[in-house]
Amino acid sequence: MRIRAAITLMLLAAMAAIGLHAQNNGKSSIINTKHDFRTSSSAAIRSASTNDACVFCHTPHNSTPGSYLWNHQLSNRNFPVYSSTTLQSTITAIQPQDTSKLCLSCHDGTIALGDTVNDGSIAFAQGNGYTLPAASASNLAGDQTFANDHPFGFVPQTAAETTNPPALDPVRLDKSGKLQCTSCHDPHREDADPTTRKFLVKSNQASAVCLSCHQKAGWDNSAHSRPPDVAADLRYTQTQGAHTGYTGVRNNGCESCHRPHAPQVAQRLIKNMEENVCFQCHDGTVASRNVKTDFLSKTYKHPVLLTPSIHDAAEGPTSATHSLPETSVGMARHAECADCHNSHMDTSATAQPPLVSGALAGVKGQSSSNAFLPQAINEYEVCFKCHGDSANKPQPLDKGTAGIGFGRNPQRQYDAGNLNAFNTRAEFTLSSSFHPVARARNLSVAEVPSLRSTVINSGGAPISNRPLSSGSQIYCTDCHNSDTGRNLGTFSSAPSGPHGSNIAHLLERSSVMEPAPAAPGSGSGISYTLANNTLCDKCHDVQNSVLADRSFRRHNLHVVGQRAACSTCHDPHASQSPMLVNFDLSVVAPNSRGVLQFTRTSPGHGTCSLRCHGEDHNNLSY
Amino acid sequence: MSKITKVVSLALILCISLSAYAARAPKSAVFGSAHDFKTQLGGASYTLCNFCHIAHKFGSAPTGPGYLLWNHTLSNVSTYGVYTSDSMRSTPTELGGQLTVSNLCLSCHDGTVAINSWYEAQAGSNFQPLPQGTLFSSEAGIARDLTKQHPVNFVYPDATTAAAIGMQPAADLNSVDGNGNVPLFAGRMQCATCHDAHAGPSSGAHLFFRAFPSTPAQTLTGSSCVYCHL
Numbered sequence: 001m002r003i004r005a006a007i008t009l010m011l012l013a014a015m016a017a018i019g020l021h022a023q024n025n026g027k028s029s030i031i032n033t034k035h036d037f038r039t040s041s042s043a044a045i046r047s048a049s050t051n052d053a054c055v056f057c058h059t060p061h062n063s064t065p066g067s068y069l070w071n072h073q074l075s076n077r078n079f080p081v082y083s084s085t086t087l088q089s090t091i092t093a094i095q096p097q098d099t100s101k102l103c104l105s106c107h108d109g110t111i112a113l114g115d116t117v118n119d120g121s122i123a124f125a126q127g128n129g130y131t132l133p134a135a136s137a138s139n140l141a142g143d144q145t146f147a148n149d150h151p152f153g154f155v156p157q158t159a160a161e162t163t164n165p166p167a168l169d170p171v172r173l174d175k176s177g178k179l180q181c182t183s184c185h186d187p188h189r190e191d192a193d194p195t196t197r198k199f200l201v202k203s204n205q206a207s208a209v210c211l212s213c214h215q216k217a218g219w220d221n222s223a224h225s226r227p228p229d230v231a232a233d234l235r236y237t238q239t240q241g242a243h244t245g246y247t248g249v250r251n252n253g254c255e256s257c258h259r260p261h262a263p264q265v266a267q268r269l270i271k272n273m274e275e276n277v278c279f280q281c282h283d284g285t286v287a288s289r290n291v292k293t294d295f296l297s298k299t300y301k302h303p304v305l306l307t308p309s310i311h312d313a314a315e316g317p318t319s320a321t322h323s324l325p326e327t328s329v330g331m332a333r334h335a336e337c338a339d340c341h342n343s344h345m346d347t348s349a350t351a352q353p354p355l356v357s358g359a360l361a362g363v364k365g366q367s368s369s370n371a372f373l374p375q376a377i378n379e380y381e382v383c384f385k386c387h388g389d390s391a392n393k394p395q396p397l398d399k400g401t402a403g404i405g406f407g408r409n410p411q412r413q414y415d416a417g418n419l420n421a422f423n424t425r426a427e428f429t430l431s432s433s434f435h436p437v438a439r440a441r442n443l444s445v446a447e448v449p450s451l452r453s454t455v456i457n458s459g460g461a462p463i464s465n466r467p468l469s470s471g472s473q474i475y476c477t478d479c480h481n482s483d484t485g486r487n488l489g490t491f492s493s494a495p496s497g498p499h500g501s502n503i504a505h506l507l508e509r510s511s512v513m514e515p516a517p518a519a520p521g522s523g524s525g526i527s528y529t530l531a532n533n534t535l536c537d538k539c540h541d542v543q544n545s546v547l548a549d550r551s552f553r554r555h556n557l558h559v560v561g562q563r564a565a566c567s568t569c570h571d572p573h574a575s576q577s578p579m580l581v582n583f584d585l586s587v588v589a590p591n592s593r594g595v596l597q598f599t600r601t602s603p604g605h606g607t608c609s610l611r612c613h614g615e616d617h618n619n620l621s622y
Numbered sequence: 623m624s625k626i627t628k629v630v631s632l633a634l635i636l637c638i639s640l641s642a643y644a645a646r647a648p649k650s651a652v653f654g655s656a657h658d659f660k661t662q663l664g665g666a667s668y669t670l671c672n673f674c675h676i677a678h679k680f681g682s683a684p685t686g687p688g689y690l691l692w693n694h695t696l697s698n699v700s701t702y703g704v705y706t707s708d709s710m711r712s713t714p715t716e717l718g719g720q721l722t723v724s725n726l727c728l729s730c731h732d733g734t735v736a737i738n739s740w741y742e743a744q745a746g747s748n749f750q751p752l753p754q755g756t757l758f759s760s761e762a763g764i765a766r767d768l769t770k771q772h773p774v775n776f777v778y779p780d781a782t783t784a785a786a787i788g789m790q791p792a793a794d795l796n797s798v799d800g801n802g803n804v805p806l807f808a809g810r811m812q813c814a815t816c817h818d819a820h821a822g823p824s825s826g827a828h829l830f831f832r833a834f835p836s837t838p839a840q841t842l843t844g845s846s847c848v849y850c851h852l
Contacts, residue, residue: 026788026852028839038844053843060772060816060847067707069772099708174708182708 026188028053033190034138035199037113037124045130047114048123057102057187059118066097072105073115079108079141082151084267085314085322089157098153099174103181106132109139140261148266152181161216170201171212184209184260195245205246207253214254218345218362224249224256228348232288241272241280249281256280257343268313275304278337282495289495294482298500302335310334316364317372325366325390333392339363340382340497352465353473354378354437359497368429368438380428380437383476388425408504408513410567410584413596414576424573431574433581436473443470447603450545455538457489458509468539479535479572481508511535511572514565514587521589521611525563536566551604552579554622562613569598578606588612595619645833646803647818647825655822655830659737674726674819676742683741684721695739696721696729702766705773711783714776717768724774724812727819732766774812790850798850799835816846 030053032042038051047056059071081091094101105111112129114122124130134142140149155177158164165171165183170192174180185199186192193200193209200209206225219225227233233248242252249256259271270277275295284290295305311334315322326333337343345362356363356379365376366384376382387393414431428438435441445451448470455466455478480498481487487496487508498506505511512532517523526532533542540546547556558564564587571582578600589611590596595618600606607621652658653670660670676693679685683693700718717724729735768774778784778798784791793800795809805815821827831846839848 026839026848028843028848028852031842051844054845054847058847061770063770065770067705067710069705069770176708180708 028188029190030188033188033199035187035190037122039125045113046125048125050119050122055116055119056113056122059116062118064117066102067099068102070102070105071116071118072102073111073117074101074105075108075110077108077110077141080145080147082147082149082266085312085319086268087151088159088162089151089154091151091154094153097176098178098180100152100181103185103187104140107138107181108141109134109136110141137262143262145266148262148269150184150260150269152179152183154178156213162213163215165212169212171209172201179213197245204244204253204255205251207255210254210258210260216344218342221347222344223346223348223358224343225253226250229288232286235286236281240286243271249286274308274311275337278341278343289486289493291495291497291499294495294500298483299502300504300506301500302498302506303333304335304337304499307332307334307336311336311338313338316374324364324385325388326392329391331392333386333390333395335386339386350465353475353478354380356382366425368425370425378438379475379477384425388423394422408516408586410513410571411586412571412575413583413585413588414571415582427574432576433578434574435572435580437476437573440471440473445470447551448540449550450540450542452539452541455489458534459490461489463489474539477508478538479508479511480506483508507535509534509538511567512565513567513584514563516586519589520585520587522614523587523612525568525613526565527563528560533566552622553604562615564612568612583610583612591616591618593618645825647821647827647833649820651822651825651827652820653822654824655820657819657830658822673737676740679742689721690723690726692726692729693740693742694726694729694737695735695741696725697732697734699728699732699734699766702728702732702768705769705771709787710773711779711787712773712776714773717775720775722775722810722812723807723814727813727817734766772816774815775810777809778806778811788852790852801835803832804834804849 030036031038034043034045036043036053037045037047037056038053039047039049040051041053050056055071057072058069060069063069063071064074078093081093083091094104106113109132112121112124112131114124114128114130116122121128132139132142136142140146146152156162156164156173156179164173164177170186171183173183182201184201186201187199190197190199193203193205196204202209204210211219227249233250236242236249236252236256237247238245242248242256243259244252244255246252255271257271257277258269260269263269263271264273265271272280275292279292281287282290283292295301310332312319312322315324317323317325323331340360340363342360342362347358347361349358349361351357356376360376360379360382362375363382364385365373365378365381366388367373367381368384370384370389373381376385425438428434451470452462452468454462454464454468457463477487477496477498481501482494482496482499483501483503484492484494485496485508486492486494501507503510510532511534512526514523514526528547530537530543536542536546545551547559549555558569559566568584568587569582570580572580574580575582577598581598583596583598588596591609591611593609595609597609598606599608601621605622607619608617609619610617649671654661656662657673658670659673672693674694675691676683677691679691679693683689684696698719702717704714704716717728730737778792779787779789781791783789790798792798792806792809795806796802797806798804798815806812807814816832817830818827818832819830821830821832825833827833834840834846834849837849839852840846842848
């Protein structure tokens, strides 16, 4: 019994020794990989006549000049190289001494797999002279360009977010400091990453290969690196566009959005066009809230679907080709997901006004003093980037009184002839009277008796974490937001954010304007209902304060009796008159003496000269 | 000896004999090979050995350890170049002007010295030599540019380095396998590490290749390269 056990043990040991020898991580691990072209290989593409695994690439004597005793005929073809507006390194055509050139002797698709230097033209099962087909994913130049491949054969310029791989990392630069194909790929070993395979030098789970060099600020704690909803994350599969073999955005890492070879967008190697890369997940299939449908189905929306290929990651005040804010009147306007969201830094963190929430973390902005900010601190700075000093506005749609997609656009008293009429940054920062978006207003409660103690949700209940006081600030998105999203404060599975709304001016709740009469000064207004004014009621108690005449003692008369809308007299952004009074010139006209003026003498008192709904006020005091 | 000890010893012997099996060609295997100039060139009065070796050195023949009683005129090429690669840990030493065993091979195989060029003239033969000064082989086949050849004349990686880069560690300074079937020369790889100039077809060899100890990797890949390049 003991003898038999000993024999078994010895045999097992001997087998293990032989097995270890065969399954090492050295050159012979090439066996039965896609690079094993032996006739007896299990690879689909293989030779018809040779059983020597090494000879397709290597020869001991009289190799091609250069390294690695190369036995494969080299390609002399050059193809366009990678470039991008954010690229710091210099990429040149491949040089003879670049080891990547050896890889390209098959992988640019121009040389037959069996074309050797010293062993003739080896016949392949696929036929003599078989080259990688143009459509093959292994053929980097099947599309006649390397511009949509991660650059190779260059010295990476290290920068804040790009480092050289650490010592002992399987990802490594060559001795001259260049990145080569072999920085990421080991041609002899296919399964160092057993899921993705692809001859990667190590597991690329959660993009470990990419992260050896690319260290995007904020990535480690971002919602895309650490999705807060694990169950939702696992819904990202091949069906949704995952191409690495891994499941989940966390595991796919960079390659959830990028692809190192043959992505749809060459610059920055983005795997789908613009918003479509986001819509892989944010269409309700992976992330639980469907952003795509807001863009598709809502009447008023940021034109993300309509502005192709204008956004550029390098845009900013110093970019020659992509200045932002735009400096030229003729520049096309654009809005892409990436204008408001930094997918490397996004988190699910909430914030209080005016600070950006996690969803807007790490996005470029324009400060209230019109300074460019690499990372906006306050939410309004993100909005000011396009809705501030951009020279290419107003667009025709902004200027129309019934602009398509914008609803009726009130032309206001202090907008006329004012260069800043469409500059929300100037409005909020330069006006004497303003909603506290870019700065606190600090009006006393006596001056704004309607101000609620907290914001209320769309059901009328207080939102406890949004207290209001005279020193409060509010977000742009307190008014401009989804009309169905969770921003309403009630249960909703729809996303928050100003992606789209069915309420004109992309408002989250109703603030109905009165229709423009045939001539300003005439007209009969619009019936008051609370439902028509829920936006103002969100912070200002319309029923119990405004219409109870707590501030202006003729509010009820104007709004209920004379059917004026809030918007007829008040500009929700800002005004040069007190109390946001800035008449809608489509409705209100100068009086019979040609005077249009509101003055405030003390809280709740003042004079008014105007003509509205056929009524003439001539310095009427109250 | 207990039964168990006997079984263990038997199994060990089996393992060792399996892994170490290799046949070294006898010198006479040069007969009929490409190195058999007596047959090929009709040198009737010569011994086959005298094309390279001489029993007693005279005259200008270089002397020193390891020169194998060499009589063929050595090349005076001073620069052959040195193979380099990005991943190579060893640094080969330029062979030009050296007197290593590889220089003996290069005395014909760099193509600059005629085959019938000796230190100690071999006169009085009916051998029809190639004209004096004729190159050994055609331009395409010359081995003068050593940057395009597998490197030689470098110190074989030590055990730690070998493990790190997936090489078979050398058993000692005299051979990789420990039995002289994959010889090293003072720890260095030379032409003769892979080739045995005497291993003609009668020994079963091809291109004067040595019979390396059989390994599963070689069987699997169909290549001797993986004896060292695991």
